[in-house]
Amino acid sequence: MTRILFWLALVFLVVHAVRSKLREFQQPREPEPGPAAPTPTPSARQARADARAIAEAETMLCCAHCGIYYPASETVRSKGRDYCSVAHAALPTA
DSSP states (O other): OHHHHHHHHHHHHHHHHHHHHHHHHHSOOOOOOOSOOOOOOHHHHHHHHHHHHHHHOOOEEEOTTTOOEEEGGGOEEETTEEESSHHHHHSOOO
16 A cells, blocks of 8 residues: 555656646746846837838839839939839830
């Protein structure tokens, strides 16, 4: 009878230890406390993201031939007009 109780207690302890470890891995870990940096508010983060998007945005131009909008860095200027490609710039104007 003592052996049965010993084995039951051992199995209980092993199961308890395994479940405890599994719970530990499933919980998200909190960052270690360090120097407290001010956490930006969501509105401040959004304002920075908006400012960055505006700074990275590129002007769009309209092709004089087909009317498609394209980035200004890809423009082909011909006869004082902006075109989306060399082929459109070479076409005769109506």
